Amino acid sequence: GQQVMQIPQYQHVQEGEDFTTYCNSSTTLSNIQWYKQRPGGHPVFLIQLVKSGEVKKQKRLTFQFGEAKKNSSLHITATQTTDVGTYFCASRSNSGGSNYKLTFGKGTLLTVNP
């Protein structure tokens, strides 16, 4: 399957600071998805990017897909304590057929100091 590497593994910020997590692959990705998992919770789907160079925004969150479709980033502006959690990128398998199997990165754990 397609491997995706995420950095950093952990990030601690002061409330109000910005935060960015990066997702990288050695191969071209068909798409990239981002999920958020609150402590003790389950992953929640945030967004999917499919086009080269695509940029999407959700309030304070900005998602980008690289031109070569080998990397992606999630940027949060002016973090709040509600942003605490682990952010995962995931890519869908290219094995074909109807299996939308996702391969997840290890995630970036964001903690926010109020």
Added chain:
Amino acid sequence: DTGVSQDPRHKITKRGQNVTFRCDPISEHNRLYWYRQTLGQGPEFLTYFQNEAQLEKSRLLSDRFSAERPKGSFSTLEIQRTEQGDSAMYLCATLAVGGYGYTFGSGTRLTVV
């Protein structure tokens, strides 16, 4: 309430015992996935159903693991002769026809002692 229900939420079992988990998907979602997540890791794919057909199994799914989805509705994941290495969160996720973002259940946390 995510719409995907998993039962039980927590399970503590002794090594060597069998355990079974259940997932009730969102009714119109025909694709159902089981994932396993350990601490500090992302979810790892175990198996996939489209309706009642199990179409793919990961190599992570040893012969002690079996999953079913009778009638294409709820699904069960059974682990026989549990080992301490089976301790993890077992997540069920579903996907609607034409959809692309998974809806995860709250998971079953298994602890093997």
